[in-house]
Amino acid sequence: MVAPPPHSDAFVPAESAIKPTALANWLLAVAGLVLLMIVVGGITRLTESGLSITQWKPVTGALPPLSEADWLSEFELYKSTGEYRNVTGPAGMDLAAFKFIYFWEWSHRLLGRLIGLAFALPLAWFWVKNAIPQGYKIRLLALLALGGMQGAFGWFMVRSGLSGEMTDVSHFWLSVHLLTALLTLGGLVWTALDLRRHALGDKRPARLTALAASVGAVLFIQLLLGGWVAGLNAGHASDSWPLMQGRLVPEVSWANGIIWTFLHDPFWLHFLHRWWALVAAIALVIMARKVKLFDRSASSAIYAALGTQIILGIATVLTGVELWVAVAHQLVGALLVVAFTWGAYVTGRQT
Structure with a gap:
């Protein structure tokens, strides 16, 4: 078989029909989810719900307790925290009140998982379709890494409030958790704006x-x-x-x-x-x-x-x-x- 000449289309990667505008819209949609995450995180903090889930289970933790026995088991774990012993327990917290704060922390973590999927799965699809413009793959991977760090920092924040007689999480870890979310939000918006300009023919970031x-x-x-x-x-x-x-x-x-x-x-x-x-x-x-x-x-x-x-x-x-x-x-x-x-x-x- 004779090799095709160097100028043959066989040497040119197929150009994706997916335009950069589609990637920009995807990133803005993820940014909207991050905004929602920040709102739910604020409610979680203000309702003192952050320490209601004492374990980090990235996969199995996506499901809430499904039986009364499961709820009682989670409540017993919460009773071991300094927050319960010094604040909510003496105030008379019962199982119903615990379910309320558990709901907000569980919702916050579930939304974090959904944001991860909303970013990672389309990223993989755009990657396979060769739809990511030159110079953007590293940036998108960095945003994915920031999202992963956000989840890890969230757990470090919760863990800081589970030791000894602590009744709240560390304000240092809380600020790291919040600022990472805001940095991710800014990165998503900036990259989306760059991609929209790219779609108009201006490829300079x-x-x-x-x-x-x-x-x-x-x-x-x-x-x-x-x-x-x-x-x-x-x-x-x-x-x-x-x-x-x-x-x-x-x-x-x-x-x-x-x-x-x-x-x-x-x-x-x-x-x-x-x-x-x-x-x-x-x-x-x-x-x-x-x-x-x-x-x-x-x-x-x-x-x-x-x-x-x-x-x-x-x-x-x-x-x-x-x-x-x-x-x-x-x-x-x-x-x-x-x-x-x-x-x-x-x-x-x-x-």
């Missing part, structure tokens, strides 16, 4: 500008503080605005040292989160004004998310961390990350 990186660093600090405030239940440190305990700067004990106070004191962290928000708002407004030169819609999204988030933050304080107000605050915080990512992408396309 956007780059991160110095402005976007600076604003992102300011926003990161605010999100980190928010995770610590949530983990320490520091939202309850004050129910007034703008003063705390009738003072602009609350009374804080520095007896354990500056580092401990900055990392653990709920009053001080509440104060920092409250007023670093002003720094973040100024930075985001500066960025939004720049973005407006190129894309008014992206600029408007930043302004809308920022304004709503500020209002919800104040409302969360004034309502004493009312469940649905606090959940809305967390959701809009995630939407602010989406808006920031959009704005950062727009500026990155102009250079």
Whole structure:
């Protein structure tokens, strides 16, 4: 048999009929699921449900208890936790109340499994169909890895609250868990925007500008503080605005040292989160004004998310961390990350 000449189609991989727009829509759908995950995670935290499932069973844990004996077995495991012995047990928690908190933690974990499948299975299909444009396979695998890390960090977070007399999870692990979710969300949106531009014939990926990186660093600090405030239940440190305990700067004990106070004191962290928000708002407004030169819609999204988030933050304080107000605050915080990512992408396309 004579080998075909070098210019023959036999040497050219078949081009997939699947356009990059399809991949972009898939990633945006996964981003929507991540937003839902953040909402369910907020409800799980605010209802003190996170320690109700004391074991990590990635496969068999997808099914809830199916019999009364199974429920009683799970309840007995929960009774061994410091949270039950020191908080919920003395408060009179019964099996019905346990089923309520178990539902939220189970739903949170189940949604995590579904997101994993919603990403991994289409990724494999697009890969086999040769539909992933050059340069995107590594990026998509990195997003898959981030999702896996998110699940692992979630378990490390839960495990931190199961040792000794702990009644809550570590606020450090909670912030890592939350920030990984937000980083994944931003990565999904950024990659989807790049793929949409690719579908229009512009194959240059956007780059991160110095402005976007600076604003992102300011926003990161605010999100980190928010995770610590949530983990320490520091939202309850004050129910007034703008003063705390009738003072602009609350009374804080520095007896354990500056580092401990900055990392653990709920009053001080509440104060920092409250007023670093002003720094973040100024930075985001500066960025939004720049973005407006190129894309008014992206600029408007930043302004809308920022304004709503500020209002919800104040409302969360004034309502004493009312469940649905606090959940809305967390959701809009995630939407602010989406808006920031959009704005950062727009500026990155102009250079």
